[in-house]
Amino acid sequence: xxxxxxxxxxxxxxxxxxxxxxxxxxxxxxxxxxxxxxxxxxxxxxxxxxxxxxxxxxxxxxxxxxxxxxxxxxxxxxxxxxxxxxxxxxxxxxxxxxxxxxxxxxxxxxxxxxxxxxxxxxxxxxxxxxxxxxxxxxx
Numbered sequence: 001x002x003x004x005x006x007x008x009x010x011x012x013x014x015x016x017x018x019x020x021x022x023x024x025x026x027x028x029x030x031x032x033x034x035x036x037x038x039x040x041x042x043x044x045x046x047x048x049x050x051x052x053x054x055x056x057x058x059x060x061x062x063x064x065x066x067x068x069x070x071x072x073x074x075x076x077x078x079x080x081x082x083x084x085x086x087x088x089x090x091x092x093x094x095x096x097x098x099x100x101x102x103x104x105x106x107x108x109x110x111x112x113x114x115x116x117x118x119x120x121x122x123x124x125x126x127x128x129x130x131x132x133x134x135x136x137x138x139x
Contacts, residue, residue: 003090004044009079011131013044028057047087053134062099064092089123
């Protein structure tokens with residue numbers, strides 16, 4: 001399950017995606033690559049600059065360390081800082097072995113994302129940003 005932005009860029013929309021993948025790539029890195037690719041349908045909107053490169057992704061004691069290049073800091077979509085950060089965090093925490101996420105830029109954590117969110121902390125799941133019902137998808 002991946003989390004992308006709603007149309008306004010103010011909330012997260014869960015999107016289930018099935019992918020075949022090479023077992024040489026960690027599931028955590030695969031999640032990041034899929035988030036960068038963006039949603040395949042119009043029920044959700046991308047949150048991460050598509051030119052962002054994943055330097056590496058590691059998990060240690062339940063914390064997933066996501067090291068991205070500085071392109072990540074250049075936002076090309078109209079989404080809130082929280083929606084971008086928690087699209088990564090909530091998507092990775094869906095994995096069994098991840099409880100928290102630390103985002104690094106070129107190995108550095110002493111960085112602010114869009115001057116509003118400090119990346120020098122670990123982030124846990126945030127359910128408050130998830131949109132409860134996708135418009136047009138009411139059951």
